[in-house]
Every structure is written in structure tokens, then in C-alpha cells.
Amino acid sequence: MKQILKILVFIVPICIFAFFYTYLSKDNSYPGADYRVFEIPSFALTELYTETELSNEDLSGNFLINVWASWCITCRVEHGFLEKLSNNGVRIIGLNYKDDRIDAVDWLKKYRDPYELIIHDLNGSLALDMGVTGAPETFLISNGKVIAHYRGEVNQMIWEDVFIETIKDSEIIL
Amino acid sequence: MIKVALYFLFIFSTFLYSETYYEFDDVENEARFYNLIKEIRCPKCTSGSLASSNAPVSEDLKKVISQMIVEGKSDAEIKNYISDRFGKDTLYDTPVEPNTYVLWYSPFIFLTFCLIIFFIRERAK
Numbered sequence: 001m002k003q004i005l006k007i008l009v010f011i012v013p014i015c016i017f018a019f020f021y022t023y024l025s026k027d028n029s030y031p032g033a034d035y036r037v038f039e040i041p042s043f044a045l046t047e048l049y050t051e052t053e054l055s056n057e058d059l060s061g062n063f064l065i066n067v068w069a070s071w072c073i074t075c076r077v078e079h080g081f082l083e084k085l086s087n088n089g090v091r092i093i094g095l096n097y098k099d100d101r102i103d104a105v106d107w108l109k110k111y112r113d114p115y116e117l118i119i120h121d122l123n124g125s126l127a128l129d130m131g132v133t134g135a136p137e138t139f140l141i142s143n144g145k146v147i148a149h150y151r152g153e154v155n156q157m158i159w160e161d162v163f164i165e166t167i168k169d170s171e172i173i174l
Numbered sequence: 175m176i177k178v179a180l181y182f183l184f185i186f187s188t189f190l191y192s193e194t195y196y197e198f199d200d201v202e203n204e205a206r207f208y209n210l211i212k213e214i215r216c217p218k219c220t221s222g223s224l225a226s227s228n229a230p231v232s233e234d235l236k237k238v239i240s241q242m243i244v245e246g247k248s249d250a251e252i253k254n255y256i257s258d259r260f261g262k263d264t265l266y267d268t269p270v271e272p273n274t275y276v277l278w279y280s281p282f283i284f285l286t287f288c289l290i291i292f293f294i295r296e297r298a299k
Contacts, residue, residue: 001298124234131259133217133231
């Protein structure tokens with residue numbers, strides 16, 4: 001009996017160490033990242049500038065959806081990086097979240113506009129269906145399906161570890 | 175004097191405070207609503223429930239929940255609606271599923287393990 005206990009003294013800590021090592025050393029451990037795949041919910045909203053009607057049919061191909069608002073401080077921080085992505089040819093569609101149309105347009109005039117198209121979601125209805133908790137948030141879309149979702153500011157590190165990784169894994173071209 | 179009395183009347187009149195935000199047709203549904211928002215975590219501020227939060231997303235969810243209750247949806251349907259969008263961790267009551275087995279059963283496994291060691295040691299004495 002004492003022999004068993006003596007062996008256990010060694011085995012148990014090794015098991016505990018192995019358990020925590022495997023669970024804690026996993027890649028993609030960003031708490032804001034979510035990789036559930038789902039279709040873009042159907043919506044009928046308007047474009048921010050032109051006020052023309054927009055629906056799912058107006059979105060095609062592979063692109064990013066960035067949730068932003070003029071009242072959102074972190075969006076201002078993120079803005080420079082989005083502009084860089086846009087200049088590198090990444091298509092970004094804006095989802096203006098619970099924001100006044102005039103405030104949003106003024107904000108873009110002041111800080112420049114990296115978006116190909118902006119959906120004006122005054123009541124946050126599309127955002128709620130997509131699981132948006134606030135701003136900024138960014139979705140990676142491939143042919144009408146969300147394949148990655150990041151809650152929080154996207155910067156170079158998040159871009160590489162969350163988005164580039166997903167783009168590589170799913171073999172799409174942005 | 176009358177002016178002051180009128181001011182007081184307006185300040186303390188209950189009708190100014192009586193605006194209900196969420197309307198239900200019966201008391202039972204209202205109780206269900208307040209119960210549900212305590213059982214669902216706020217997606218924005220994960221250390222609190224929907225009931226404790228006034229984040230825009232929580233306000234939206236509370237409005238949706240009250241509408242769904244009025245439409246006659248069950249508690250399970252409402253919880254599914256929210257966990258589909260914001261993930262399973264929005265439910266305080268964690269479901270028993272293959273990926274939560276460790277969470278649910280590890281205390282019992284640990285306890286039996288301790289008991290086994292305890293009895294082995296007792297025997298050895």
C-alpha cells in the first residue's frame with residue numbers, strides 16, 4: 001500500500017501539470033475571438049450616405065464587416081489600422097451601430113473613410129442578430145457566411161493571429 | 175404659495191415615475207421575465223446578469239426577451255435565441271454536454287479519488 005502512495009505522489013502532480021499544460025497552451029486563446037460559422041442574418045437597412053435600401057444581396061464575396069460608431073472611443077484607436085488594411089486592398093464594410101447619421105458622416109469626414117459601403121443600423125437590430133456586444137467588433141465573411149468574429153479592437157497582432165490564421169485555414173482570398 | 179405647492183405636486187407625483195418599460199399582460203409573465211434576466215449573463219459585461227446591466231446590448235436583449243414572452247415563447251426558446259447569438263457562456267446554468275463533462279464531473283471524480291486514498295491509508299494502519 002505504501003508503495004502505491006509513493007508512486008501516486010509522483011504521478012498525480014505530473015497528471016495535474018499535463019492537464020494544465022495542454023489546456024493553457026492552446027493557440028488562439030484570445031477571449032474576444034469566436035470561430036462559430038453562421039450565415040449573415042437577413043436584414044433590410046439603409047446605406048449611411050445615400051440612404052438607399054440594403055439587404056443581404058448587396059453583400060457578396062469575401063470581406064470584413066466592422067462594427068463602429070462615432071461615440072466609440074476604441075473605434076477611433078482602431079481606425080488607423082482599418083485604413084491600412086483598406087489601402088492594402090482588404091474590402092471592409094462598415095456596420096454603423098446605434099449612431100446618429102449626421103454624427104457618423106461627420107466622424108468619417110474628420111478621420112477619413114476606409115469603408116466600401118456602410119450599413120446604418122440605428123437600432124442595432126442586425127448587430128443583435130449577429131451577436132454584437134458593443135463596438136468595435138469585426139467579422140470575417142466568406143460568401144455570405146461569418147467565419148470569424150472578434151470582439152474588440154483589431155490591431156496588427158489580432159489581425160495576424162485571428163484573421164490571417166482563419167483566412168489561411170479556410171483557403172479564401174480576401 | 176400655490177406655485178410652490180404645484181412644484182411639489184409635480185416633483186412627488188407618482189405618475190411621473192410610473193412609466194413601465196416592459197409591459198406584460200399578466201403577473202406570471204412579468205415574474206418569468208425578471209427571473210430570466212437574472213439567469214442570463216450580460217454579453218458585454220460577463221461578470222453580471224442582464225438584470226444588473228444597462229449596456230446597450232443588454233437593454234436590447236431585455237426588450238427582445240419581453241417581446242418573446244408576450245409572443246408566448248418558452249424559457250428554453252428564449253435561452254436558445256440568446257445562446258445562439260452570444261454563445262453558451264451567456265447562460266449561468268451551464269448545460270451538461272461532452273465539452274462540459276470535465277466541469278460537471280471532475281469534482282466527483284476528485285472526491286472518489288480522495289476517498290479511495292483515505293480508505294487505503296486507514297487499512298494500512
